[in-house]
Amino acid sequence: MKIRRKDSLTGKVLSAAVHAVERRLFSENFNVSNRTPFDTVHEDGIMSVRHYHPLAVDEIVVGTEPMSVAPERHRIPVVLVPPLAATSMIFDLLPQRSVVRYLLARGFDVYLIDWGEVTADHSNLSLENYVLDWMPAALDAVRRDSGEQDVSIFAYCMGGLLSLMYAAATQDRHIRNMVTVASPVDMHQMGIAGGVLSAIYRPAQVVSQALNISLLDMPARYFHIPGWMNSLAFKLTNPVGSLVSSLELLVNL
Missing domain, CATH: 3.40.50.1820 (Alpha/Beta hydrolase fold, catalytic domain)
Known part of the structure:
Protein backbone atom coordinates (compact mmCIF):
# COMPACT_ATOMS: atom_id res chain seq x y z
CA MET A 1 0.00 0.00 0.00
CA LYS A 2 1.33 3.42 -0.93
CA ILE A 3 1.36 5.91 1.97
CA ARG A 4 0.94 9.53 1.01
CA ARG A 5 3.06 12.02 2.89
CA LYS A 6 1.11 14.66 4.79
CA ASP A 7 3.16 17.45 3.21
CA SER A 8 2.52 16.20 -0.33
CA LEU A 9 0.26 18.18 -2.64
CA THR A 10 -2.48 15.55 -2.33
CA GLY A 11 -2.17 15.59 1.45
CA LYS A 12 -2.42 19.37 1.55
CA VAL A 13 -5.49 19.38 -0.69
CA LEU A 14 -7.14 16.71 1.50
CA SER A 15 -6.33 18.66 4.69
CA ALA A 16 -7.70 21.87 3.18
CA ALA A 17 -10.94 20.07 2.25
CA VAL A 18 -11.29 18.62 5.76
CA HIS A 19 -10.64 22.03 7.33
CA ALA A 20 -13.23 23.65 5.07
CA VAL A 21 -15.87 21.12 6.11
CA GLU A 22 -14.98 21.53 9.79
CA ARG A 23 -15.22 25.31 9.56
CA ARG A 24 -18.64 25.01 7.92
CA LEU A 25 -20.09 22.45 10.36
CA PHE A 26 -18.35 23.47 13.59
CA SER A 27 -17.65 27.17 13.08
CA GLU A 28 -18.15 27.96 16.79
CA ASN A 29 -15.04 25.90 17.59
CA PHE A 30 -12.93 28.22 15.45
CA ASN A 31 -14.28 31.48 16.86
CA VAL A 32 -11.65 33.09 19.10
CA ASP A 186 -8.72 62.82 2.54
CA MET A 187 -10.26 59.97 0.54
CA HIS A 188 -8.86 61.33 -2.72
CA GLN A 189 -5.43 60.07 -1.60
CA MET A 190 -6.55 56.41 -1.29
CA GLY A 191 -4.67 54.84 -4.19
CA ILE A 192 -6.72 53.65 -7.16
CA ALA A 193 -10.01 54.12 -5.30
CA GLY A 194 -8.99 57.70 -4.53
CA GLY A 195 -8.19 58.29 -8.19
CA VAL A 196 -11.67 57.11 -9.16
CA LEU A 197 -13.21 59.50 -6.61
CA SER A 198 -11.13 62.40 -7.93
CA ALA A 199 -12.10 61.58 -11.53
CA ILE A 200 -15.85 61.67 -10.86
CA TYR A 201 -15.82 64.55 -8.39
CA ARG A 202 -15.50 67.40 -10.90
CA PRO A 203 -18.13 66.16 -13.41
CA ALA A 204 -20.53 65.46 -10.53
CA GLN A 205 -19.99 68.98 -9.23
CA VAL A 206 -20.69 70.48 -12.68
CA VAL A 207 -23.91 68.46 -13.05
CA SER A 208 -25.01 69.46 -9.55
CA GLN A 209 -24.50 73.16 -10.29
CA ALA A 210 -26.11 72.99 -13.74
CA LEU A 211 -29.25 71.22 -12.51
CA ASN A 212 -29.31 73.00 -9.14
CA ILE A 213 -29.56 69.74 -7.22
CA SER A 214 -27.65 68.38 -4.25
CA LEU A 215 -27.01 64.79 -3.29
CA LEU A 216 -27.80 65.81 0.29
CA ASP A 217 -31.43 66.36 -0.75
CA MET A 218 -31.82 62.81 -2.05
CA PRO A 219 -32.99 59.84 0.11
CA ALA A 220 -30.10 58.13 1.91
CA ARG A 221 -31.26 54.68 0.78
CA TYR A 222 -30.12 55.44 -2.77
CA PHE A 223 -26.51 55.74 -1.65
CA HIS A 224 -26.04 52.58 0.38
CA ILE A 225 -23.17 50.48 -0.96
CA PRO A 226 -23.36 46.65 -1.18
CA GLY A 227 -20.80 44.82 0.92
CA TRP A 228 -19.05 43.29 -2.09
CA MET A 229 -18.55 46.73 -3.66
CA ASN A 230 -17.18 48.15 -0.41
CA SER A 231 -14.77 45.22 -0.14
CA LEU A 232 -13.64 45.69 -3.74
CA ALA A 233 -12.96 49.39 -3.12
CA PHE A 234 -10.72 48.53 -0.16
CA LYS A 235 -8.84 45.92 -2.19
CA LEU A 236 -8.23 48.45 -4.97
CA THR A 237 -6.32 50.66 -2.51
CA ASN A 238 -3.63 47.92 -2.54
CA PRO A 239 -4.42 45.47 -5.37
CA VAL A 240 -1.02 43.71 -5.29
CA GLY A 241 -1.20 43.22 -1.53
CA SER A 242 -4.74 41.84 -1.81
CA LEU A 243 -3.65 39.33 -4.45
CA VAL A 244 -0.60 38.23 -2.44
CA SER A 245 -2.75 37.80 0.69
CA SER A 246 -5.19 35.58 -1.19
CA LEU A 247 -2.37 33.45 -2.60
CA GLU A 248 -0.77 33.11 0.85
CA LEU A 249 -4.12 32.02 2.30
CA LEU A 250 -4.49 29.39 -0.42
CA VAL A 251 -0.96 28.06 0.16
CA ASN A 252 -1.31 28.00 3.96
CA LEU A 253 -4.60 26.10 3.86
Missing part, protein backbone atom coordinates in the same frame (compact mmCIF):
# COMPACT_ATOMS: atom_id res chain seq x y z
CA SER A 33 -12.70 36.73 18.52
CA ASN A 34 -14.86 38.89 20.77
CA ARG A 35 -14.22 36.62 23.77
CA THR A 36 -13.39 39.27 26.39
CA PRO A 37 -16.36 39.37 28.85
CA PHE A 38 -18.57 42.48 28.78
CA ASP A 39 -21.95 43.86 29.82
CA THR A 40 -24.28 45.65 27.43
CA VAL A 41 -25.14 49.01 28.99
CA HIS A 42 -27.19 50.50 26.14
CA GLU A 43 -29.10 49.29 23.08
CA ASP A 44 -30.90 51.11 20.28
CA GLY A 45 -31.88 48.92 17.34
CA ILE A 46 -28.75 47.26 15.97
CA MET A 47 -26.45 49.61 17.91
CA SER A 48 -25.25 48.73 21.41
CA VAL A 49 -22.64 49.86 23.93
CA ARG A 50 -20.39 47.38 25.72
CA HIS A 51 -18.59 47.77 29.04
CA TYR A 52 -15.75 45.29 29.42
CA HIS A 53 -15.05 43.56 32.72
CA PRO A 54 -11.71 44.17 34.46
CA LEU A 55 -9.24 41.37 33.84
CA ALA A 56 -9.29 38.61 36.45
CA VAL A 57 -5.66 37.61 35.84
CA ASP A 58 -2.31 39.07 36.86
CA GLU A 59 -0.67 38.69 33.46
CA ILE A 60 -1.66 38.58 29.79
CA VAL A 61 0.24 37.72 26.62
CA VAL A 62 0.66 40.43 23.99
CA GLY A 63 1.87 38.80 20.79
CA THR A 64 4.40 36.43 22.33
CA GLU A 65 5.47 38.60 25.26
CA PRO A 66 3.95 38.45 28.76
CA MET A 67 2.69 41.72 30.28
CA SER A 68 1.68 42.33 33.88
CA VAL A 69 -1.81 43.67 34.58
CA ALA A 70 -1.63 47.09 36.25
CA PRO A 71 -3.25 47.16 39.71
CA GLU A 72 -4.37 50.82 39.44
CA ARG A 73 -7.44 51.94 37.48
CA HIS A 74 -7.60 55.13 35.41
CA ARG A 75 -10.64 57.32 36.10
CA ILE A 76 -11.37 58.48 32.54
CA PRO A 77 -13.07 55.74 30.45
CA VAL A 78 -11.84 54.85 26.96
CA VAL A 79 -14.51 54.47 24.27
CA LEU A 80 -13.60 52.31 21.26
CA VAL A 81 -15.31 53.28 17.99
CA PRO A 82 -15.11 50.77 15.13
CA PRO A 83 -15.79 51.54 11.45
CA LEU A 84 -18.93 50.56 9.57
CA ALA A 85 -17.15 48.28 7.09
CA ALA A 86 -15.73 46.02 9.82
CA THR A 87 -17.19 44.51 12.96
CA SER A 88 -16.27 45.25 16.55
CA MET A 89 -14.05 42.15 16.62
CA ILE A 90 -11.18 44.19 15.19
CA PHE A 91 -10.59 45.49 18.73
CA ASP A 92 -10.73 41.99 20.27
CA LEU A 93 -9.38 39.84 17.47
CA LEU A 94 -7.38 37.20 19.38
CA PRO A 95 -6.68 36.75 23.10
CA GLN A 96 -3.00 37.61 22.53
CA ARG A 97 -3.78 40.31 19.92
CA SER A 98 -6.54 42.30 21.53
CA VAL A 99 -6.68 46.07 21.93
CA VAL A 100 -9.42 45.57 24.52
CA ARG A 101 -7.33 43.26 26.70
CA TYR A 102 -4.25 45.47 26.31
CA LEU A 103 -6.11 48.60 27.48
CA LEU A 104 -7.68 46.67 30.36
CA ALA A 105 -4.23 45.44 31.37
CA ARG A 106 -3.03 49.05 31.36
CA GLY A 107 -5.74 49.94 33.87
CA PHE A 108 -8.25 51.63 31.57
CA ASP A 109 -12.03 51.41 31.92
CA VAL A 110 -12.99 50.21 28.42
CA TYR A 111 -16.26 50.72 26.55
CA LEU A 112 -17.07 49.94 22.91
CA ILE A 113 -19.75 51.18 20.51
CA ASP A 114 -20.98 48.23 18.46
CA TRP A 115 -22.74 49.49 15.32
CA GLY A 116 -24.29 46.07 14.69
CA GLU A 117 -24.84 44.29 11.41
CA VAL A 118 -26.34 46.48 8.71
CA THR A 119 -28.59 44.79 6.16
CA ALA A 120 -30.86 45.98 3.36
CA ASP A 121 -33.59 46.40 5.98
CA HIS A 122 -31.64 49.33 7.42
CA SER A 123 -31.55 51.40 4.23
CA ASN A 124 -33.08 54.31 6.14
CA LEU A 125 -29.87 54.85 8.12
CA SER A 126 -27.72 57.85 7.23
CA LEU A 127 -24.65 59.58 8.59
CA GLU A 128 -26.93 61.78 10.67
CA ASN A 129 -28.19 58.70 12.52
CA TYR A 130 -24.66 57.70 13.45
CA VAL A 131 -23.23 61.15 14.17
CA LEU A 132 -26.18 63.04 15.67
CA ASP A 133 -28.27 60.23 17.20
CA TRP A 134 -26.21 57.17 18.09
CA MET A 135 -22.88 58.78 19.01
CA PRO A 136 -24.49 61.16 21.57
CA ALA A 137 -26.68 58.36 22.96
CA ALA A 138 -23.71 56.01 23.26
CA LEU A 139 -21.51 58.56 25.02
CA ASP A 140 -24.38 59.50 27.35
CA ALA A 141 -24.67 55.82 28.26
CA VAL A 142 -20.92 55.62 28.95
CA ARG A 143 -21.10 58.71 31.16
CA ARG A 144 -24.06 57.38 33.13
CA ASP A 145 -22.50 53.97 33.62
CA SER A 146 -19.01 55.22 34.49
CA GLY A 147 -20.09 58.25 36.52
CA GLU A 148 -17.54 60.38 34.62
CA GLN A 149 -18.24 63.27 32.25
CA ASP A 150 -14.87 63.19 30.51
CA VAL A 151 -14.18 60.38 28.03
CA SER A 152 -11.30 59.42 25.77
CA ILE A 153 -12.08 58.13 22.27
CA PHE A 154 -9.99 55.58 20.39
CA ALA A 155 -11.37 55.12 16.87
CA TYR A 156 -10.34 53.12 13.82
CA CYS A 157 -10.83 54.02 10.15
CA MET A 158 -14.35 55.35 9.50
CA GLY A 159 -14.96 55.20 13.24
CA GLY A 160 -12.50 58.08 13.41
CA LEU A 161 -14.47 60.05 10.82
CA LEU A 162 -17.69 59.53 12.77
CA SER A 163 -15.96 60.64 15.97
CA LEU A 164 -14.49 63.74 14.33
CA MET A 165 -17.85 64.68 12.81
CA TYR A 166 -19.55 64.18 16.17
CA ALA A 167 -16.99 66.39 17.92
CA ALA A 168 -17.35 69.11 15.27
CA ALA A 169 -21.16 69.01 15.21
CA THR A 170 -21.76 68.92 18.97
CA GLN A 171 -18.71 70.79 20.30
CA ASP A 172 -18.55 68.20 23.09
CA ARG A 173 -16.18 69.77 25.62
CA HIS A 174 -15.85 66.59 27.66
CA ILE A 175 -13.77 64.65 25.15
CA ARG A 176 -10.49 64.47 27.04
CA ASN A 177 -8.51 62.72 24.27
CA MET A 178 -9.22 61.47 20.76
CA VAL A 179 -7.00 59.05 18.84
CA THR A 180 -7.90 58.11 15.26
CA VAL A 181 -6.08 55.31 13.43
CA ALA A 182 -6.12 54.94 9.61
CA SER A 183 -9.03 57.36 9.24
CA PRO A 184 -9.33 58.42 5.57
CA VAL A 185 -9.74 62.15 6.16
Whole structure:
Protein backbone atom coordinates (compact mmCIF):
# COMPACT_ATOMS: atom_id res chain seq x y z
CA MET A 1 0.00 0.00 0.00
CA LYS A 2 1.33 3.42 -0.93
CA ILE A 3 1.36 5.91 1.97
CA ARG A 4 0.94 9.53 1.01
CA ARG A 5 3.06 12.02 2.89
CA LYS A 6 1.11 14.66 4.79
CA ASP A 7 3.16 17.45 3.21
CA SER A 8 2.52 16.20 -0.33
CA LEU A 9 0.26 18.18 -2.64
CA THR A 10 -2.48 15.55 -2.33
CA GLY A 11 -2.17 15.59 1.45
CA LYS A 12 -2.42 19.37 1.55
CA VAL A 13 -5.49 19.38 -0.69
CA LEU A 14 -7.14 16.71 1.50
CA SER A 15 -6.33 18.66 4.69
CA ALA A 16 -7.70 21.87 3.18
CA ALA A 17 -10.94 20.07 2.25
CA VAL A 18 -11.29 18.62 5.76
CA HIS A 19 -10.64 22.03 7.33
CA ALA A 20 -13.23 23.65 5.07
CA VAL A 21 -15.87 21.12 6.11
CA GLU A 22 -14.98 21.53 9.79
CA ARG A 23 -15.22 25.31 9.56
CA ARG A 24 -18.64 25.01 7.92
CA LEU A 25 -20.09 22.45 10.36
CA PHE A 26 -18.35 23.47 13.59
CA SER A 27 -17.65 27.17 13.08
CA GLU A 28 -18.15 27.96 16.79
CA ASN A 29 -15.04 25.90 17.59
CA PHE A 30 -12.93 28.22 15.45
CA ASN A 31 -14.28 31.48 16.86
CA VAL A 32 -11.65 33.09 19.10
CA SER A 33 -12.70 36.73 18.52
CA ASN A 34 -14.86 38.89 20.77
CA ARG A 35 -14.22 36.62 23.77
CA THR A 36 -13.39 39.27 26.39
CA PRO A 37 -16.36 39.37 28.85
CA PHE A 38 -18.57 42.48 28.78
CA ASP A 39 -21.95 43.86 29.82
CA THR A 40 -24.28 45.65 27.43
CA VAL A 41 -25.14 49.01 28.99
CA HIS A 42 -27.19 50.50 26.14
CA GLU A 43 -29.10 49.29 23.08
CA ASP A 44 -30.90 51.11 20.28
CA GLY A 45 -31.88 48.92 17.34
CA ILE A 46 -28.75 47.26 15.97
CA MET A 47 -26.45 49.61 17.91
CA SER A 48 -25.25 48.73 21.41
CA VAL A 49 -22.64 49.86 23.93
CA ARG A 50 -20.39 47.38 25.72
CA HIS A 51 -18.59 47.77 29.04
CA TYR A 52 -15.75 45.29 29.42
CA HIS A 53 -15.05 43.56 32.72
CA PRO A 54 -11.71 44.17 34.46
CA LEU A 55 -9.24 41.37 33.84
CA ALA A 56 -9.29 38.61 36.45
CA VAL A 57 -5.66 37.61 35.84
CA ASP A 58 -2.31 39.07 36.86
CA GLU A 59 -0.67 38.69 33.46
CA ILE A 60 -1.66 38.58 29.79
CA VAL A 61 0.24 37.72 26.62
CA VAL A 62 0.66 40.43 23.99
CA GLY A 63 1.87 38.80 20.79
CA THR A 64 4.40 36.43 22.33
CA GLU A 65 5.47 38.60 25.26
CA PRO A 66 3.95 38.45 28.76
CA MET A 67 2.69 41.72 30.28
CA SER A 68 1.68 42.33 33.88
CA VAL A 69 -1.81 43.67 34.58
CA ALA A 70 -1.63 47.09 36.25
CA PRO A 71 -3.25 47.16 39.71
CA GLU A 72 -4.37 50.82 39.44
CA ARG A 73 -7.44 51.94 37.48
CA HIS A 74 -7.60 55.13 35.41
CA ARG A 75 -10.64 57.32 36.10
CA ILE A 76 -11.37 58.48 32.54
CA PRO A 77 -13.07 55.74 30.45
CA VAL A 78 -11.84 54.85 26.96
CA VAL A 79 -14.51 54.47 24.27
CA LEU A 80 -13.60 52.31 21.26
CA VAL A 81 -15.31 53.28 17.99
CA PRO A 82 -15.11 50.77 15.13
CA PRO A 83 -15.79 51.54 11.45
CA LEU A 84 -18.93 50.56 9.57
CA ALA A 85 -17.15 48.28 7.09
CA ALA A 86 -15.73 46.02 9.82
CA THR A 87 -17.19 44.51 12.96
CA SER A 88 -16.27 45.25 16.55
CA MET A 89 -14.05 42.15 16.62
CA ILE A 90 -11.18 44.19 15.19
CA PHE A 91 -10.59 45.49 18.73
CA ASP A 92 -10.73 41.99 20.27
CA LEU A 93 -9.38 39.84 17.47
CA LEU A 94 -7.38 37.20 19.38
CA PRO A 95 -6.68 36.75 23.10
CA GLN A 96 -3.00 37.61 22.53
CA ARG A 97 -3.78 40.31 19.92
CA SER A 98 -6.54 42.30 21.53
CA VAL A 99 -6.68 46.07 21.93
CA VAL A 100 -9.42 45.57 24.52
CA ARG A 101 -7.33 43.26 26.70
CA TYR A 102 -4.25 45.47 26.31
CA LEU A 103 -6.11 48.60 27.48
CA LEU A 104 -7.68 46.67 30.36
CA ALA A 105 -4.23 45.44 31.37
CA ARG A 106 -3.03 49.05 31.36
CA GLY A 107 -5.74 49.94 33.87
CA PHE A 108 -8.25 51.63 31.57
CA ASP A 109 -12.03 51.41 31.92
CA VAL A 110 -12.99 50.21 28.42
CA TYR A 111 -16.26 50.72 26.55
CA LEU A 112 -17.07 49.94 22.91
CA ILE A 113 -19.75 51.18 20.51
CA ASP A 114 -20.98 48.23 18.46
CA TRP A 115 -22.74 49.49 15.32
CA GLY A 116 -24.29 46.07 14.69
CA GLU A 117 -24.84 44.29 11.41
CA VAL A 118 -26.34 46.48 8.71
CA THR A 119 -28.59 44.79 6.16
CA ALA A 120 -30.86 45.98 3.36
CA ASP A 121 -33.59 46.40 5.98
CA HIS A 122 -31.64 49.33 7.42
CA SER A 123 -31.55 51.40 4.23
CA ASN A 124 -33.08 54.31 6.14
CA LEU A 125 -29.87 54.85 8.12
CA SER A 126 -27.72 57.85 7.23
CA LEU A 127 -24.65 59.58 8.59
CA GLU A 128 -26.93 61.78 10.67
CA ASN A 129 -28.19 58.70 12.52
CA TYR A 130 -24.66 57.70 13.45
CA VAL A 131 -23.23 61.15 14.17
CA LEU A 132 -26.18 63.04 15.67
CA ASP A 133 -28.27 60.23 17.20
CA TRP A 134 -26.21 57.17 18.09
CA MET A 135 -22.88 58.78 19.01
CA PRO A 136 -24.49 61.16 21.57
CA ALA A 137 -26.68 58.36 22.96
CA ALA A 138 -23.71 56.01 23.26
CA LEU A 139 -21.51 58.56 25.02
CA ASP A 140 -24.38 59.50 27.35
CA ALA A 141 -24.67 55.82 28.26
CA VAL A 142 -20.92 55.62 28.95
CA ARG A 143 -21.10 58.71 31.16
CA ARG A 144 -24.06 57.38 33.13
CA ASP A 145 -22.50 53.97 33.62
CA SER A 146 -19.01 55.22 34.49
CA GLY A 147 -20.09 58.25 36.52
CA GLU A 148 -17.54 60.38 34.62
CA GLN A 149 -18.24 63.27 32.25
CA ASP A 150 -14.87 63.19 30.51
CA VAL A 151 -14.18 60.38 28.03
CA SER A 152 -11.30 59.42 25.77
CA ILE A 153 -12.08 58.13 22.27
CA PHE A 154 -9.99 55.58 20.39
CA ALA A 155 -11.37 55.12 16.87
CA TYR A 156 -10.34 53.12 13.82
CA CYS A 157 -10.83 54.02 10.15
CA MET A 158 -14.35 55.35 9.50
CA GLY A 159 -14.96 55.20 13.24
CA GLY A 160 -12.50 58.08 13.41
CA LEU A 161 -14.47 60.05 10.82
CA LEU A 162 -17.69 59.53 12.77
CA SER A 163 -15.96 60.64 15.97
CA LEU A 164 -14.49 63.74 14.33
CA MET A 165 -17.85 64.68 12.81
CA TYR A 166 -19.55 64.18 16.17
CA ALA A 167 -16.99 66.39 17.92
CA ALA A 168 -17.35 69.11 15.27
CA ALA A 169 -21.16 69.01 15.21
CA THR A 170 -21.76 68.92 18.97
CA GLN A 171 -18.71 70.79 20.30
CA ASP A 172 -18.55 68.20 23.09
CA ARG A 173 -16.18 69.77 25.62
CA HIS A 174 -15.85 66.59 27.66
CA ILE A 175 -13.77 64.65 25.15
CA ARG A 176 -10.49 64.47 27.04
CA ASN A 177 -8.51 62.72 24.27
CA MET A 178 -9.22 61.47 20.76
CA VAL A 179 -7.00 59.05 18.84
CA THR A 180 -7.90 58.11 15.26
CA VAL A 181 -6.08 55.31 13.43
CA ALA A 182 -6.12 54.94 9.61
CA SER A 183 -9.03 57.36 9.24
CA PRO A 184 -9.33 58.42 5.57
CA VAL A 185 -9.74 62.15 6.16
CA ASP A 186 -8.72 62.82 2.54
CA MET A 187 -10.26 59.97 0.54
CA HIS A 188 -8.86 61.33 -2.72
CA GLN A 189 -5.43 60.07 -1.60
CA MET A 190 -6.55 56.41 -1.29
CA GLY A 191 -4.67 54.84 -4.19
CA ILE A 192 -6.72 53.65 -7.16
CA ALA A 193 -10.01 54.12 -5.30
CA GLY A 194 -8.99 57.70 -4.53
CA GLY A 195 -8.19 58.29 -8.19
CA VAL A 196 -11.67 57.11 -9.16
CA LEU A 197 -13.21 59.50 -6.61
CA SER A 198 -11.13 62.40 -7.93
CA ALA A 199 -12.10 61.58 -11.53
CA ILE A 200 -15.85 61.67 -10.86
CA TYR A 201 -15.82 64.55 -8.39
CA ARG A 202 -15.50 67.40 -10.90
CA PRO A 203 -18.13 66.16 -13.41
CA ALA A 204 -20.53 65.46 -10.53
CA GLN A 205 -19.99 68.98 -9.23
CA VAL A 206 -20.69 70.48 -12.68
CA VAL A 207 -23.91 68.46 -13.05
CA SER A 208 -25.01 69.46 -9.55
CA GLN A 209 -24.50 73.16 -10.29
CA ALA A 210 -26.11 72.99 -13.74
CA LEU A 211 -29.25 71.22 -12.51
CA ASN A 212 -29.31 73.00 -9.14
CA ILE A 213 -29.56 69.74 -7.22
CA SER A 214 -27.65 68.38 -4.25
CA LEU A 215 -27.01 64.79 -3.29
CA LEU A 216 -27.80 65.81 0.29
CA ASP A 217 -31.43 66.36 -0.75
CA MET A 218 -31.82 62.81 -2.05
CA PRO A 219 -32.99 59.84 0.11
CA ALA A 220 -30.10 58.13 1.91
CA ARG A 221 -31.26 54.68 0.78
CA TYR A 222 -30.12 55.44 -2.77
CA PHE A 223 -26.51 55.74 -1.65
CA HIS A 224 -26.04 52.58 0.38
CA ILE A 225 -23.17 50.48 -0.96
CA PRO A 226 -23.36 46.65 -1.18
CA GLY A 227 -20.80 44.82 0.92
CA TRP A 228 -19.05 43.29 -2.09
CA MET A 229 -18.55 46.73 -3.66
CA ASN A 230 -17.18 48.15 -0.41
CA SER A 231 -14.77 45.22 -0.14
CA LEU A 232 -13.64 45.69 -3.74
CA ALA A 233 -12.96 49.39 -3.12
CA PHE A 234 -10.72 48.53 -0.16
CA LYS A 235 -8.84 45.92 -2.19
CA LEU A 236 -8.23 48.45 -4.97
CA THR A 237 -6.32 50.66 -2.51
CA ASN A 238 -3.63 47.92 -2.54
CA PRO A 239 -4.42 45.47 -5.37
CA VAL A 240 -1.02 43.71 -5.29
CA GLY A 241 -1.20 43.22 -1.53
CA SER A 242 -4.74 41.84 -1.81
CA LEU A 243 -3.65 39.33 -4.45
CA VAL A 244 -0.60 38.23 -2.44
CA SER A 245 -2.75 37.80 0.69
CA SER A 246 -5.19 35.58 -1.19
CA LEU A 247 -2.37 33.45 -2.60
CA GLU A 248 -0.77 33.11 0.85
CA LEU A 249 -4.12 32.02 2.30
CA LEU A 250 -4.49 29.39 -0.42
CA VAL A 251 -0.96 28.06 0.16
CA ASN A 252 -1.31 28.00 3.96
CA LEU A 253 -4.60 26.10 3.86
